[in-house]
Amino acid sequence: MSKIGNPVIDSARMMLKRASKSSGARIWLDASRYLSKPVSRKPKVNVGKISRLTKKGDVVLIPGKVLGGGMVSHRIIVGAYYFTKSAAEKITSAGGDALTIPKFLERYSSGKDVNLIGG
16 A cells, blocks of 8 residues: 655655755755654744744745744745745745745755754
């Protein structure tokens, strides 16, 4: 019996693994491992927590879901496989960007200055 996974997560995991091999950046491999965990163990992070852990202009990857709890007080760029509508609105209204993993990898393929927040 084969296990059927989420195609969005599976695709993101494979993209992160390829990016790790091509750039040599370990952050992509670490993020891929987070996405390999069961649903109950994948990170779910509120924008308020992201705001507290970052400063203006930081680039952050969340290998899980970004939820809308809290406020964003400064411009940040966040990559994740899923954003709630309110989370994406709060990030963009503060002047930041809410990017899916494929778009995030296009923009920050080297992995330089990217921070990983896992929950």
